[in-house]
Amino acid sequence: MSKSSAPFGSDAFKAFSDFKMPGINIDALVAYHRKNFDALSKANQATVKGLQSIAQHQSDLFRAIFEGASKAGEALVSAKSPEDRVRKQAEFAKEGVMTAMSNAQEMAGIVTGAATEATGVLNARLVESIDEVRELFATKGATH
Numbered sequence: 756m757s758k759s760s761a762p763f764g765s766d767a768f769k770a771f772s773d774f775k776m777p778g779i780n781i782d783a784l785v786a787y788h789r790k791n792f793d794a795l796s797k798a799n800q801a802t803v804k805g806l807q808s809i810a811q812h813q814s815d816l817f818r819a820i821f822e823g824a825s826k827a828g829e830a831l832v833s834a835k836s837p838e839d840r841v842r843k844q845a846e847f848a849k850e851g852v853m854t855a856m857s858n859a860q861e862m863a864g865i866v867t868g869a870a871t872e873a874t875g876v877l878n879a880r881l882v883e884s885i886d887e888v889r890e891l892f893a894t895k896g897a898t899h
Contacts, residue, residue: 797876798873
């Protein structure tokens with residue numbers, strides 16, 4: 756992620772670069788936290804993308820439900836006998852259950868994908884940061 760897409764902009768950490776503390780590389784500490792903010796930003800973007808996808812999918816589902824209900828109503832009104840009406844109702848019920856199950860699986864896939872992407876970004880940053888922290892606070896000549 757570029758510095759310009761960081762949540763606080765590229766100048767957010769600039770004030771800390773002049774801060775000096777014996778034994779600690781402030782530039783490395785600032786870079787460390789910039790990477791953390793970038794990882795959080797990427798994870799949030801994945802989450803928002805997933806939520807947008809869910810919202811779009813729900814909108815499409817509601818549209819399809821209303822269209823299906825309209826067609827079902829027309830078919831039931833045009834049924835020639837009570838037996839035909841019951842048969843059509845059973846067909847619509849079966850279709851509705853199958854569609855609902857399929858849609859639920861699809862929505863679960865969207866949620867799982869977004870969560871997997873977001874946690875993957877954060878897990879990768881956590882693993883990467885362990886060595887960075889060790890190096891950041893290591894004293895010269897000390898073994899790790």
